[in-house]
Amino acid sequence: MGDSQYSFSLTTFSPSGKLVQIEHALMAVGSGQTSLGIKAANGVVIATEKKLPSILVDETSVQKIQLMTTNIGVVYSGMGPDSRVLIRKSRKQAQQYYRLYKEAIPVTQLVRETAAVMQEFTQSGGVRPFGVSLLVAGYDDNGPQLYQVDPSGSYFSWKASAMGKNVSNAKTFLEKRYTDDMELDDAVHTAILTLKEGFEGQISGKNIEIGIIGADRKFRVLTPAEIDDYLAEVE
Amino acid sequence: MECVFGLVGKGFALIVADSSAVHSILVHKSNEDKVMVLDSHKLLGASGEGGDRVQFTEYIQKNVHLYQFRNGIPLTTAAAANFTRGELATALRKNPYFVNILLAGYDKDIGPSLYYIDYIATLHKIDKGAFGYGSYFCLSMMDRHYHTGMTVEEAVDLADKCIKEIRSRLVVAPPNFVIKIVDKDGAKEYAWRETVNM
Numbered sequence: 155m156g157d158s159q160y161s162f163s164l165t166t167f168s169p170s171g172k173l174v175q176i177e178h179a180l181m182a183v184g185s186g187q188t189s190l191g192i193k194a195a196n197g198v199v200i201a202t203e204k205k206l207p208s209i210l211v212d213e214t215s216v217q218k219i220q221l222m223t224t225n226i227g228v229v230y231s232g233m234g235p236d237s238r239v240l241i242r243k244s245r246k247q248a249q250q251y252y253r254l255y256k257e258a259i260p261v262t263q264l265v266r267e268t269a270a271v272m273q274e275f276t277q278s279g280g281v282r283p284f285g286v287s288l289l290v291a292g293y294d295d296n297g298p299q300l301y302q303v304d305p306s307g308s309y310f311s312w313k314a315s316a317m318g319k320n321v322s323n324a325k326t327f328l329e330k331r332y333t334d335d336m337e338l339d340d341a342v343h344t345a346i347l348t349l350k351e352g353f354e355g356q357i358s359g360k361n362i363e364i365g366i367i368g369a370d371r372k373f374r375v376l377t378p379a380e381i382d383d384y385l386a387e388v389e
Numbered sequence: 390m391e392c393v394f395g396l397v398g399k400g401f402a403l404i405v406a407d408s409s410a411v412h413s414i415l416v417h418k419s420n421e422d423k424v425m426v427l428d429s430h431k432l433l434g435a436s437g438e439g440g441d442r443v444q445f446t447e448y449i450q451k452n453v454h455l456y457q458f459r460n461g462i463p464l465t466t467a468a469a470a471n472f473t474r475g476e477l478a479t480a481l482r483k484n485p486y487f488v489n490i491l492l493a494g495y496d497k498d499i500g501p502s503l504y505y506i507d508y509i510a511t512l513h514k515i516d517k518g519a520f521g522y523g524s525y526f527c528l529s530m531m532d533r534h535y536h537t538g539m540t541v542e543e544a545v546d547l548a549d550k551c552i553k554e555i556r557s558r559l560v561v562a563p564p565n566f567v568i569k570i571v572d573k574d575g576a577k578e579y580a581w582r583e584t585v586n587m
Contacts, residue, residue, distance in 0.1 A: 256471035263460060
């Protein structure tokens with residue numbers, strides 16, 4: 155990666171022992187649109203705001219929540235194009251795993267490989283860290299799982315988490331609302347309420363995105379109509 | 390003249406292999422262990438070209454161990470079988486390994502399983518199978534006497550029947566055999582069957 159003239163790492167230590175580029179990358183994440191994830195007893199839900207720069211943008215062509223495999227989905231906060239690169243790499247890694255073992259990649263291993271890519275970009279020549287944090291939701295033989303991956307390449311398993319602009323309010327809200335025995339439907343309602351907390355304007359199926367995965371192990375993004383149904387239930 | 394055969398019973402899988410290491414007309418040794426313990430719950434019985442057999446099976450064993458060290462969980466038998474097949478397939482058109490393999494394993498939620506992997510990377514999940522000239526006799530014996538859900542005693546009895554056929558009907562029959570079993574408690578050596586003491 156990078157020109158031969160830039161074979162030195164641009165991410166270097168400050169005297170205080172910090173990697174300032176990573177701190178800046180986290181700032182980029184922190185000013186991105188809010189996203190969150192909740193792990194229920196029988197599934198995982200991830201959600202994000204979908205605020206488009208203008209009303210002229212065709213919102214049906216934009217999808218922030220993506221599939222990495224049939225049973226693993228992902229949402230990001232931060233720079234959209236950076237997330238696309240990561241998701242593209244992760245999708246390939248998942249398929250390479252399948253080619254090797256003819257088995258679906260476990261969620262933990264895909265998360266670990268994605269995180270390894272992100273770490274690479276903090277220690278390679280001529281590149282910058284990714285300006286996204288990812289929330290990875292999956293369901294495999296170890297049950298429902300939710301992971302957050304940061305620009306530094308560190309990853310954590312969460313019961314519920316949020317990222318982006320409204321992160322502190324959202325996390326406080328989730329801490330109060332989360333229970334270990336939540337069902338997937340309850341988790342979707344809680345996710346919507348959490349997004350609503352910091353939402354500017356009228357929330358609807360067209361300006362938020364929700365992805366769920368249940369015991370059927372098929373990740374899918376809800377249609378705007380389905381989101382509107384959940385919204386109606388919440389009100 | 391090498392012979393490897395195996396079968397799946399009730400809650401276990403069994404692999405039998407001859408134990409002669411032959412070079413042209415010379416028998417180097419008659420107690421060569423050709424059934425490798427791949428990990429705690431997997432057996433790999435291999436027959437074929439001397440150097441290839443050991444090099445390839447050790448390579449597979451180390452990669453299986455590496456996966457376990459890296460990920461904290463063992464590979465399933467199916468995953469290990471597909472990995473092995475993949476390695477044979479990749480090498481096939483460059484630098485082929487002349488090794489035939491029977492891979493037996495026990496997985497917690499699946500039970501026992503047996504995989505047939507030949508030197509040109511054919512992969513089959515089977516209940517019973519055999520490699521070598523001995524297979525002509527073993528397969529017929531197993532076709533006659535095998536049924537699903539055999540006990541360990543019945544399966545070893547069938548293995549002994551096969552060994553008897555090989556010894557009496559194959560012109561340069563290997564004198565000694567090793568029997569190994571894998572079940573929920575792990576992979577282990579069950580017995581040797583020796584006519585020539587080494």
